[in-house]
Amino acid sequence: MQLKWIEDLLAIEQTRSFSRASELRFVTQSALSRRVKSLEDWVGVELVDRGTYPVELTPAGRRFCEQSKESVGALTELRSELRQEARMPGRSIQITAGHTLSLTFLPKWLKQFHQQTGDFNARVVAANVHDAVVALAEGSCDLMIGYHHPLVPILLDRDKFVSLTLGHEDFIPVSAPDDRGKPLFSLPGSPDAPLPYLAYTATTFMGRVVEMILNSSDTPYHLRSCYETDMAMLLMKMVVERYGIAWLPVSAVSGEIEAGRLVRAGGEEWSVPLEIRSYRAISNTNPTMQDLWASLDTTVSVAFPDDEHDHVSKQGG
Incomplete structure (x- = not known):
């Protein structure tokens, strides 16, 4: 039995929806369903009534959740205490960052x-x-740094977490160049020659x-998915080796573009701006983190006009 299976069931109890729970848990709905079934196999009884809408737990499921909340809470608190004891000495801060941002930003x-x-x-x-959000929610880190887009929100409780915008960068499609310096693969592609697409996992x-x-x-596109990973830097290496087209943050590919090993593979309509955000728990009392956050707040205040600052820098997660 795995702890994440119990957390999956608690998410279903909270949302009364497999699809909504899968979003909260950052897994596909099918993966969530398999994990809940694994938990039911371990317990030996059905925990979810799949014949109701919205989803209801069975009496056994409600009892299991009631008991599990205390156990999960106690284990989470113990883990937080143990990790706190293992913190770096002196003025210190623990940061969880997205893979790409940890290397570029x-x-x-x-x-x-x-x-x-x-x-x-x-x-x-x-x-x-997913792991970064869990680390922040469980108190395993002081700051979480990641990308944000308003149409692809990170789901954090606004009463418990706040965020600051640290910067912006574009998310663009790129390709290796041909002999003339033009993109070897260029959007939107065609029905006869769909572009080999290097994708992130869903x-x-x-x-x-x-x-x-x-x-x-608004433009029909033609892509042929041929590779999938959750690592942007791995996709970048694959694009350089001429395997296909991929979307990447500008910071990850700026050096390759300057060196002529990569070029944009489409116009502005195929790109979007992303925010770089820092998140923290309101209850976090680490003085080093609080000093850093105050410095961040001042820096953002300088970088944005007052009206924009109020909108983008002090939003709840």
């Missing part, structure tokens, strides 16, 4: 704030969106952003 950002707030120790963990944040771009396109 975070090193320069940390250097900037070392200069502004003085020396502090930082432990950085690179993670996907449940990743960037995969959902690409889906949003394609679904909102």
